Amino acid sequence: MLKKAMVWVVLVAVGGGLGWLVYRRLTAPKSAAGARRPGGAVPVELEPVGRATLRNVERLTGTLRARAEFVVAPKIPGRLEKLLVNVGDPVKPGQLLALLDAAEHEEAVAQAKAELAVAQANAEQVRLGATLEDEELAQKAAQAKAEWAVAQANADQVRLGAALEDAELVQKLAQAQAELGSARANLEDARAALTVAQREFERAQALREKKILSQAEYDTADAQFKAARAKQEAAGALVAQKEAAVRSAQVRLSDTQKGAREAELRHATALAQQKEAAYKTALVRLSETQKGARAAELALARAQVANKEAALKAAVVRLAYTQIKAPAGGDGQGAQVVGERFVDEGAMLKANDAIVSVLDISALKALVYVAERDYAKVRVGQDVAVTTDGVPGRTFAGEVVRVAPMLRESSRQALVEIEVPNPERLLRPGMFIRAEIELERHADATAVPRDAIVKRNGQQGVFVAEGAPEPKAAFVPITPGIEDKGLVEVLNPPKALAGAAVVTLGHHLLEDGSAILLPEGKDDLTQREQRQQRKGKEAAVPPKSQIGNRKSEMK
Template sequence: MNHLNTVLSVLVITVLIIGCDSEHSTGKQRVRPAAPVEVAAVEVGSIREMRVFSGALEASASFPISPKVSGLIKEIGVDIGDLVQQGEVIATLDDAEYQQALAQAQADLLVARANLMQSESHLTISQRAMQRSRVLRERGVASEAEYDIVQSEQLAAEAQLEVQRAQVQRAESAVETARIQLGYTKVQALWSGDPSPRSVAERYADEGQTLNALSPLIRIVDIDPLTGVFFVSEKDYPQLSVGQVVDIETDAYPNEIFQATIERIAPVFQESSRQARIEITVPNHDTRLKPGMFVRAQVVVKEVAQAQIVPDMALVTRSDSTGIFLLSEDGQTARWRPVQLGVREGDRVQVIGEDILGQVIVLGQQLVEDGSPVSLASFPTE
């Protein structure tokens, strides 16, 4: 009997102990410890969405200078890198043949003028003979046949005079042509538009060479301004417009930005790449930028003046919903706020939603739910 009482006493004590432990354990589950988090302020300000395109610089104008006549090159006055003025003589051809052609044309002109004077004199004589024949016919001394002969001679003299006048005009034209041909032996740099100096990009011939007419001698480029060219896909095409500002970067000048503007947008996409050509105008007054340089063109495609901005690391996806956790005003709990994403700039992103103010949790979000207790902590950075 005493033994039975002892066993019952042990069972009761065990049940009480288990019940106390269970109750204590249940209490621990209900009280969740504060999760350590790190926060950042929700910004309100301007944010821009950028697109970066790779491209290259081209000369805004590029054309060859060629002689208009054939000849031996006697002298070339410019070389690669030199500046050339509008109308400047850049080369001289051997002009002996063209000088001789001019002298021959001038001599032919003198002969034509002499023949003209002779024809004028012959016409004067014919006119006098015509007057005498008319008087004699009226007196009955000369016959009609004699009068007709004199009249035909006058008409022939008039025709001959017209021929000689035409010969003089042709000889004068030949002289002018020979003079122009002679002038072409001095090769000039001529172009339309802006008369400001341009640069020699290439030289194709040397002194002593014989050059055919219209064969390129040098190539001239205009590098102020330059033209930048890049290509965009269908996705980015609607976001670009003529006049948009473009920031240019190149490896030749790291950490330096050059300003440009969109000048032309191709109305068609290339069939091979499904991309459209974009041309920008790049001022280059100091001529530091050169055609052929590769560049990165940054274009602001969208800008919001007053946006709510958070670090992109604050974004959380829960149950297919994107949102953020805000720190409560007392700094004790986390508050879930679903958001829509807007403009993104680097590691900053615009969020659109209601009651987004204060501080946002950027580290430790995986430990919390809506209403979870939190404590501010500093996380080590790698």
């Protein structure tokens, strides 16, 4: 109890002393200022309103992860005979990493080869027995086919002899038909000539009755008409004669085709059909033999061969599984390294037991979380500056490659994945990193110091010094924008800020229209504004990855 009382006494004494010092600090300037500011003017400090390039930079923290990470494990159980890599060793695609005891699997491959040889020999024996029987049936089928060919040739010969005789009769018939056509053409010519002669005769007869035509001319027309009629009658008789000749040739041809030669042709054709039927019967017997029990036996032997081939392939694959290799991937130039080692040589492993882990560090993934208010401003392709305590003094360039399509309900944050190239292999998975993502950049923006912004009547604004020789403070409402390293952007800046100076110290005592006292006087203020403007004009615009101090950004 006594100790507690002593502690409380000491604490009260210390608190009283600190309060007294604060009181003295607050009251001393007021008395001094009272001596300098007649009429209750408030001493203040000013800084000019300037223009600067401001950035809205989101600063995030996160962790580096390997671009790809996988665990090397066996596909079959066995004893780990040899481990060829260790932690930190580079790994190339397809590199042999470990060996399992392969004696059992080598024996399985040899046994599978022997069983395949037996199955192949059995299938060959069945095939040879089937071949001998097939050859006998095939010989009978070939003999039947030859007899069919002979009968077919005989039938063709008989048909050819008949065709030759028929050709002669057909030729005579064609000649008779040609002569008939010529006679009919002459008949048509005679009819045309008779028509012309008849018209001439009738015209001569009419002229004779009118005593215009002489008797001699009339007799000539009459004679020509009678001659044309006689010629037509002769042509008609010739046509009838030729038609009779055509009919006679047709009858002779028909009678020849229906005679004994037709019976001989039918006999030859029937014999050819008989031989054809015998040949088809031999083929059916051969086909049925091949499709019978012997065919089933041959199919079984072939299936056994296929089964043994599959068993051999499986044994070879399982033997290959005893050689554990790195999968394809990475850049093939040491980008993959062994991250962890989980077992030692001689260990008995089950299938999928981890042996080592392999990391691809040619590029790393930085995983950070962005808040809900800035989620919409983060986009794929944005540049990112990454730093880490593990590599002090270095800034690594990265790029946003993925933005999660959802936010975590518990934290209202979304995962952002940044890819960071790692050509020098300085970065390592698991490092803590800081990432800066530039969300916005406003060039040549109107900016005021953060210390100049105050709130009056629920509205943000700044106090502007105006009037001379007795300056006063005028409250100018503003809409703040981007804030960057002590400067705040003024959106839609009012005209009152153009070329003005704002109060940065002492504004807590000011109201709109309050009198102010400048430590150096108005002339000194004007000179200070000019100095600030000259410094702003000489200052360079900061690069995209940096922000200068307030004076270097002021114009």
